[in-house]
Amino acid sequence: MRHIISVLMENEPGALSRVVGLFSQRNFNIESLTVAPTEDSTLSRMTVMTTGDERVIEQITKQLNKLIDVVKVVDLSEGDHIERELMMIKFKANGQMRAEIKRTADIFRGQIIDITPNTYTVQLVGSSDKLDAFIASLGNASIMEVVRSGVSGIARGEKVLTI
Amino acid sequence: MELLSGAEMVVRALRDEGVKYIYGYPGGALLHVYDALFQQDEVEHILVRHEQAATHMADAYARATNKPGVALVTSGPGATNAITGIATAYMDSIPMVVITGQVMSFLIGEDAFQETDMLGISRPIVKHNFSVTRAEDIPSIIKKAFYIAQTGRPGPVVIDIPKDMTTPTERFPYEYPKSVKLRSYNPVTKGHSGQIRKAVDMLLAAKRPMIYTGGGIIMGDASAELTELAHLLKYPVTNTLMGLGGFPGTDPQFVGMLGMHGSYEANMAMHHSDLILAIGARFDDRVTNGVDKFCPTARIIHVDIDPASISKTVQADVPIVGPSKAVLEEMIQLVKESKKRPDQDAIDAWWKQIDEWRARHGGRYRTDDSEMMKPQQVIEMLCKVTNGDAFVCSDVGQHQMFAAQYYKYNKPNRWINSGGLGTMGFGLPAAMGVKMNFPESDVVCVTGEGSIQMNIQELSTCKQYDIPVKIICLNNQSLGMVRQWQDMNYESRHSQSYMNSLPDFIKLVESYGHVGMKVTKYADLENAMREAFAMKDRLVFMDIYVDPFEHVYPMQVPRGSMRDMWLSKTERT
Known part of the structure; x- marks a missing residue:
């Protein structure tokens, strides 16, 4: 099962390597990982997308909690939540393809954020499934480069992850 | 306030932490610290012949006293030689503080002489590690290191100190912190009372109970409490390799060590038990043997200070996160207050069965098959x-x-x-x-x-x-x-x-x-x-x-159940 785990941790050098090291050391999966500082500059927020059965996920959250730099851990998948991923995708765009890419991007509510005579770069935000669907729907287009941010998530409603 | 150099602060902080001996080996990155050691006589340094030995000495001091041992090693090969000793302490949850020298901070990352990424190398085998980036942080980092090493589930902590953090001419006001608080680290101090109550009810209703305890009794200073509870209930006790001495070895209720080379009676009793009270033990592979065949009829109460140890390999029916001593104290209290008593007929029958197992093997070995001493x-x-x-x-x-x-x-x-x-x-x-x-x-x-x-x-x-x-x-x-x-x-x-x-x-x-x-x-x-x-x-x-x-012998048959054992070269269960 796919899980989105949010981690609030001290914004210290080496904190990220502790988390990443833990995953490889204990044979846990990382599908994607994002990390950035929060409004409180002493804290970073990390989102790890991982897979595993209940027991593995339980171990992941427990082991993360054991790290001294980790302040709080939440498995967002346990409750209602919103997840988003950002993708930038560069297409070879000539002739008819220019119109088709534009049309498809509009349908997916993407934006073209860079243009050259031969390329389009599209920005798209959404769930990972939506980004996958966009790529699939332009299967006949020539994709030059795909950059995905990895999943970020936040709980719905009044629930928050803070200290 | 007194002004001290980084090197002097290291030594003074150790003194203020009550450290008597440190075990180590000097080298370039630590010369300032060794010079500061030379100029005082409160902290005594023991010069080993190889850094691995320094870590084992510090580790064994901790195992004998439950207080953190301290090792001091230089950068590069000094640090890597210490790795085996750090890993040894980590695997057995032993409190230890290892101070490693490091090359000057401006040289880090340049493959300098005797440089090694000690933070990176030690990361998977420490409870935590620190790098000193400002000399004035040395007292607070040392305080934190000792606090982390000996609270919660104990473990080794490494402090990596670049040489320029110990420069004798740069002095800072020194004050050793009286206490420390980390917002991200709050070890539990007592178990969940509802869970403990549930566990005691199950204990009193058990017909074939086993008390299985490990190093958490030793490091948790809970031997007296374990002995009291076991004597109150009159239930059999088995210890892991790390838990020996947690319950008196000559007590009639002690059935020996369990696991791969555990006693016949301990392994048989575990296999047939209907309730296991596990305290400060982690169901590791040398104890459980084939985990899918482990104790098929037993419900499990698992007490441990580390939540990650619970249900890691064997699912617990009643998990209790807490220090063994506090949880045991609460259990003793509840057993004393309870109107329920153990089912005496069932417990007598259980002991009769265990004594039969004891009679079958009982740790005997042959002395007649060789001229030589056994x-x-x-x-x-x-x-x-x-x-x-x-x-x-x-x-x-x-x-x-x-x-x-x-x-x-x-x-x-x-x-x-x-x-x-x-x-x-x-x-x-x-x-x-x-x-x-x-x-x-x-x-x-x-x-x-x-x-x-x-x-x-x-x-x-x-x-x-x-x-x-x-x-x-x-x-x-x-x-x-x-x-x-x-x-x-x-x-x-x-x-x-x-x-x-x-x-x-x-x-x-x-x-x-x-x-x-x-x-x-x-x-x-x-x-x-x-x-x-x-x-x-x-x-x-x-x-x-x-x-x-x-x-x-005994020796468990690989991937079998607890009761599958070789009892001698020719005899199998």
């Missing part, structure tokens, strides 16, 4: 000669298992061995670390001719500081445990498990100024051992020749 005889004699009251520091291998099985530990912190990592070379430095802190006690290193050679250079340290440990070397001229596995699983192809170029240990130890004794006959053993232990102020190395063909 290693088990040596350990039993050691127990007799030292009145079962020595600190026994073991190396790793067959001798370790014999020392676990045949020495009866009636007190906690007396059995000191590398259980989790299984580090050969641990025994001698461990015995040294204990002896320095318990000069009046008998401190023994039980070893073999394989393990002892992994840190034999420490005989020199023993000479320098007059550390009169007793070394009991069970010499079978082979790597006995490897050989046993080869006998059992590889049709006796003894690949690289034979040693045919052993030194003359007697001459060797004499060259270090110690006493050597060679014993080849059982008839001479008692007198020789008594003579050795009578030499209170001398290190005595007893080179004791034992039957090289002896195996450790």
